[in-house]
Amino acid sequence: MHTSVEQDNGRAVVKLSGRFDFNSHREFRAAYENLLGRGDLKEFVVDLGGVDYLDSSALGMLLLLRDKVALENKAVSLANCQGNVRQVLDIANFGKLFKIS
Incomplete structure (x- = not known):
């Protein structure tokens, strides 16, 4: 998996591409961890447009971020x-836990 982060107007966008699975946990966490605690950010967006596969561990990582x-x-x-x-x-009924677009 590949990650990139963009920040604009109080919003951090974490863009993912490739396979989002257990092997991605370090890279995913590293993408957002340094953004936590920043007062200027009000919203986090995980852009899954480039993801072609995700498994239950990816769902768990999204819940942990949430x-x-x-x-x-x-x-x-x-x-x-x-x-x-x-x-x-x-x-997985993630529509009840996240705003999804």
Whole structure:
């Protein structure tokens, strides 16, 4: 998996591409960890547009991010969810936990 981070107007966008699975946990955590605690950021967006596969460990990583961000009273949303990725998120009822676009 490849990650990149963009910041603009109080929003951090973590863009992912490739396979989002257990082997990605260090890279995913490293992408957002240094952004936590920053007062200028109000929202985190995980852009899954480039992800072609995700598994249950990826779902767990998203939940962990959600919990950490919630401690700071900030929002997390999932963007560009398509195809199989969207299907997995729908089956896991992530629409009740995240704003998904």
